[in-house]
Structures are given as structure tokens and as C-alpha cells.
Amino acid sequence: MTDQPRHDQPQPDQPPHDAIIIGSGHNSLVCALYLLRAGWSVRVLERAGTPGGAVKTQELTLPGFRHDWAAMNITNFKNSAFYADFGPALEAQGAEFVAADHCFASVFEDGTWFGVGTDLEANLRRIRALSAKDAETWQALTDGFAARAAVVGGLMSSPMKWTSLAGLGFNALRQHGWGGTFDIARFALSSPRDWLHRTFESEQIRAALAPWGMHVDYAPDIASGAIFPYLEAFGDQAGGMALGKGGADTIIRAMVAEITAQGGSVECGTEVTQILHEGGKAQAVITADGRRIAAEKAIIANVAPGALARMTGGTPDADYDAGLATFRHAPGTVMIHLALSDLPDWRAGAELRDYAYVTIAPSLDVMALAYQQPLAGLLPEAPVIVVGQPTAVDPSRAPEGKHTLWLQVRMVPGDIKGDAAGQIAATDWTSALEPFADRVLDIVERHAPGLRGQILDMRCVSPLDLEADNPNLVGGDQVCGSHHLSQNALFRPVRGYSDGTTPLEGLYHTGAAVWPGASTGAGPGTLLGQLLT
Ligand SMILES: Cc1cc2nc3c(=O)[nH]c(=O)nc-3n(C[C@H](O)[C@H](O)[C@H](O)COP(=O)(O)OP(=O)(O)OC[C@H]3O[C@@H](n4cnc5c(N)ncnc54)[C@H](O)[C@@H]3O)c2cc1C
Numbered sequence: 001m002t003d004q005p006r007h008d009q010p011q012p013d014q015p016p017h018d019a020i021i022i023g024s025g026h027n028s029l030v031c032a033l034y035l036l037r038a039g040w041s042v043r044v045l046e047r048a049g050t051p052g053g054a055v056k057t058q059e060l061t062l063p064g065f066r067h068d069w070a071a072m073n074i075t076n077f078k079n080s081a082f083y084a085d086f087g088p089a090l091e092a093q094g095a096e097f098v099a100a101d102h103c104f105a106s107v108f109e110d111g112t113w114f115g116v117g118t119d120l121e122a123n124l125r126r127i128r129a130l131s132a133k134d135a136e137t138w139q140a141l142t143d144g145f146a147a148r149a150a151v152v153g154g155l156m157s158s159p160m161k162w163t164s165l166a167g168l169g170f171n172a173l174r175q176h177g178w179g180g181t182f183d184i185a186r187f188a189l190s191s192p193r194d195w196l197h198r199t200f201e202s203e204q205i206r207a208a209l210a211p212w213g214m215h216v217d218y219a220p221d222i223a224s225g226a227i228f229p230y231l232e233a234f235g236d237q238a239g240g241m242a243l244g245k246g247g248a249d250t251i252i253r254a255m256v257a258e259i260t261a262q263g264g265s266v267e268c269g270t271e272v273t274q275i276l277h278e279g280g281k282a283q284a285v286i287t288a289d290g291r292r293i294a295a296e297k298a299i300i301a302n303v304a305p306g307a308l309a310r311m312t313g314g315t316p317d318a319d320y321d322a323g324l325a326t327f328r329h330a331p332g333t334v335m336i337h338l339a340l341s342d343l344p345d346w347r348a349g350a351e352l353r354d355y356a357y358v359t360i361a362p363s364l365d366v367m368a369l370a371y372q373q374p375l376a377g378l379l380p381e382a383p384v385i386v387v388g389q390p391t392a393v394d395p396s397r398a399p400e401g402k403h404t405l406w407l408q409v410r411m412v413p414g415d416i417k418g419d420a421a422g423q424i425a426a427t428d429w430t431s432a433l434e435p436f437a438d439r440v441l442d443i444v445e446r447h448a449p450g451l452r453g454q455i456l457d458m459r460c461v462s463p464l465d466l467e468a469d470n471p472n473l474v475g476g477d478q479v480c481g482s483h484h485l486s487q488n489a490l491f492r493p494v495r496g497y498s499d500g501t502t503p504l505e506g507l508y509h510t511g512a513a514v515w516p517g518a519s520t521g522a523g524p525g526t527l528l529g530q531l532l533t
Helices: 027-039 083-090 120-129 130-154 162-189 191-197 203-209 227-240 249-262 305-312 318-325 350-354 362-377 428-447 463-469 525-533
Strands: 017-022 042-045 095-101 102-107 113-117 241-244 264-268 270-278 282-289 290-300 332-340 358-359 384-388 401-414 455-461 508-510
Touching: 017 027, 017 282, 027 042, 027 249, 027 290, 027 332, 027 525, 042 130, 083 290, 083 358, 083 525, 095 463, 102 203, 102 227, 102 350, 113 120, 113 203, 113 227, 120 130, 120 455, 130 162, 130 227, 162 227, 191 203, 191 362, 203 227, 203 362, 227 525, 249 264, 270 290, 270 305, 305 318, 318 525, 332 463, 358 428, 362 384, 362 401, 384 428, 401 428, 428 455, 428 463
Parallel strands: 017 042, 017 290, 042 264, 102 358, 290 508
Antiparallel strands: 095 241, 102 113, 270 282, 282 290, 332 401, 332 455, 358 384, 384 401
16 A cells, blocks of 8 residues: 545644654654754654653652653763764753762672672772683773774664765774674674673673673574673773663753754644555644644654554555564563662672662573563563662652662563463463562562562552553563564664665654664664754
């Protein structure tokens, strides 16, 4: 199907803007700011009552306890090309960050721990206690990080065009020679397990780094996932982690304020149900309350690929439509938000109270199962638990002396077929959430005795709650689509359209489903904003 029937019923509600943006995820707001700077008029339409999508901060438990609903670590946003450009304007609108010097740690069953922070000597001391050889390797990786990260970072912030890739390849050859360039290519294709095994001998170092693949969609054995543990570990060591002062939504509030100041608008409570097109050209959107809103130059959809296919009803390129319809989502996430009387009393050591993240994922094998079981529809027996301690870094998020805890459980199935531990009979999230949250809290309690006694209030969020809040998180998939090789880079979301264009003139796609994909790094919104202006 290429054209829809004429939609004469709904009435236009305002003179057309240059751009209509569907959804107010951070990529939409980033793109809006590029367009406004180029003199476009812009209107953002958001179905939820609050802008920001996966970047929202709310009192989810008790008054005065501000919890990041989803994303907590906004380092990638602070370090982005977009922020380098628009940072001063956003800071004038109130964007504020707090720095975490103690970035991430992992605790192990034998009561030990390993962590990474900005103090190289302290990191090396901890590594030397595990393996002298690993300490040498860590130092060598630290020495080479800036040059390597420039190549990898350059790739992640470039459009997926042969010309850009050829330019990057040429620069890599000039700096690293053939051998060095092939080594970088081999590294880029490696799974976390491949790289961690050939690099470190300590199981603990391997286990502490590997969860950074799990944050995206890279279990230990997924090809091309090695980049994520590497970038997080050495990036955090080099520059620390950034959280939002008062909550991750500091960046959303500042961008909305700046959009408004530049004459644009962000309208919440407005769901777009259809994109109208005629003669291969996108013309207007239809909202759930029956309005027809036209755009002069661009309709930009920050929606999941399946939703985009439904909203257009088909484009002139059947392969593109099929690609959107068969786009594969990753397993889901459960979030548990706690209001606490004190930070957890970590069995492995009081130093852990200083870390932004403490992860419970004892080995690569446990992580591999915690991924594979949800893929098979099973609640994982030993899920990966990322314990965010935002108030260790930013006490302003809770009343004095009190704390919030952000528990991210990776991974879980969106549709439950059973329980890998054979203990939870429920196969719907309404009944399974409570016993599954109990399993998670039991595991945390083993590492932080007394945790349950410190809980003042709790809010559990199932994968379906995440999707109900933001339909881009299909089945609770926090990254809006698997990032495995067949669906990444040139193929994200569909080959030929990784730059956010679509087969319809005037219709563009942005957000985590489009290259360079998920994270708060603003990549898709930046690349599209630059393409259009
Ligand atoms: C639980 C969780 C934890 C995460 N943790 C981190 C982290 O710590 N650090 C990090 O860097 N990344 C993290 N991420 C990933 C990151 O937050 C996301 O990849 C990123 O925020 C996605 O931004 P986006 O611009 O693609 O849009 P989204 O944030 O997905 O927002 C899309 C918006 O579009 C709206 N929308 C959709 N359809 C319509 C429609 N038809 N009409 C109107 N509006 C519509 C939605 O309501 C939503 O507000 C996390 C994600 C989740 C879910």
C-alpha cells in the first residue's frame, strides 16, 4: 500500500508548523533544538502527562523521595556532541549534574568486591590484589584509551554512510596502521566474554565489567558487545559518571524550557494515532482526540518501528515496511524503587556505600543464563541486579539522612511462560511481579543484610508497566529493539534508513530504534537534527 484514503473528517487546529515531532523522548527534544536553531517552527506532541519518555524523575514512593523512573546515569548525555554545543543554553535553563567519582562496583558471593572509580591508583591497587598481570594490562589499556576511544566514539557519533565509514577507516589506518586497525575491528566484533577472557585473568574483573553489556542488550556471548564494558570502565575512570542534580529529568526540564524560549512547544496528553500521506509524501498527523495537525517540512516520529508501520499503514517501500514490522525487541526490565532509612549495609565493605552502582552478577555464566532464560520466556533464577545508589552521590533527592535505591533487574521476559527456578507459578505480570520482586530483594538482602528493615516504601514496575508508560518500550524492552549486529549500525532500524529518513518524503524516524540506538547519549536526535538543517 502506498497511499491512504483522504482523511477529510478531522479539522486542522492551528496553522501548520515546519515540524511536528511525535513523542518527547530526549532525542525528540534534542532534534527540536537543532531545528529551532535553524529557524524552523516546531511542535512536539507527547501522549504521556510528563515529557521525557525514559528520562523522568518522580516521587514514586513517599513525598520528598525523588526517583528516576528509568534512566539514572546520564553521562552519555553530558559527554555528547549535542551537549558540547547546547550545554551553556541548557545550563542557563537550570540543567545541573552531580559527579560520581566512585562509579560502579560488583559484589560477590564470597563477600569480596571489585569497583572502578576515577582514582587510577586506587583501581590499580584493587586490581593488583587480584592479579599483577591484570594490573599491567589495565595500565596499558588506560594509556591507550584516549586514542582508541576516539576511533570507537567517532564511529558511534557518525552517520552510517560508506563515506563516513571510509573516513573513519582512513584515520584509523593513519594512526594505528593495518595491524592496529584490524585489532580494533576484531575488538569491535568481539563478544564481552571473548574480550574479557583474552584480556583479564581475574574472574572478578571480568564479572564486574560484563554487566555493562547487559545494560544494552549484550549478554556475555553476543558478538560486538565488548565495546560497552570497555567504554564504560575506562570512560568512567577517565571522567567519572554524571547523574542529574535532583534527578535525571534536569536535562528534560531544561530542554523543554529552552524549546519554549525559542518559540517551540511541547504539548503533553496528545497521542498521535496516524500519519497521513498522499503521493508518497507525509502531510499531517491525526491525534487520538481527532485533530489533524499538518507539518510544512517534516513529521518526525520517535516511536517504536512496529508502531511507525501501523501509523503510516504502509509506505512505497514494501521491504522497509516489512523491516519495521519484523523489528525484534530485546527482553524486558523490572524496576524496583525503594525509599530507605539508610543506604544498604553492604556485607563486602562500607566503601560500597559510596558507589553510584553496585551490581549483583557473580559470573559471566550467571549473566548468560539471566539473558537466555528470559529469551525462552522464563523468569530468571538469578537475575542481574543493578543497585543504583543515587543519593550516595546526590543527597538532594531524599529528605535529610534518608535515601532512594534504584534497582534495575536485567533481564526478564515480557510474556512469562514459566519460572527457571520452578517457584513462581504465575504467568502474568500482575501476579508474578510481587513474588519476583521478593526473589530480587532476597538476593540483595544476602549481600546487604538488614535491607528489608530499612525499607520505608517500595514501588515495583513490571515490563508491562514500563510499556504502558511509554509504548516504545515494547514488552519492557528498555533499549527499544535488540542491538545485535543484524539490527545495528547500517541495519538500524532497516538497511538504507539508518539516518532517520523513511520512504515517505517529509517523514523521519528518530529515537533509540534508529542508529546509534539506545542510551541518553542523544545520538539519533543529533544526527537527524544535523541532517535536516
Ligand atoms: C528502565 C530503563 C533504564 C535505563 N537506564 C539508562 C541509564 O541509566 N542510562 C542511559 O544512558 N540509558 C538508560 N536507558 C535507556 C535510555 O533511557 C533510552 O534509550 C532513551 O531515553 C530513549 O530515548 P528516546 O528519545 O528514544 O525516547 P523515549 O525515552 O523512548 O521516549 C519516547 C516518547 O514518545 C512518546 N510516544 C510514543 N508513541 C507516541 C505517540 N503515538 N504519540 C505521542 N507520543 C508518543 C512516549 O510516551 C515517550 O514519552 C534506560 C531505559 C530504561 C527503560
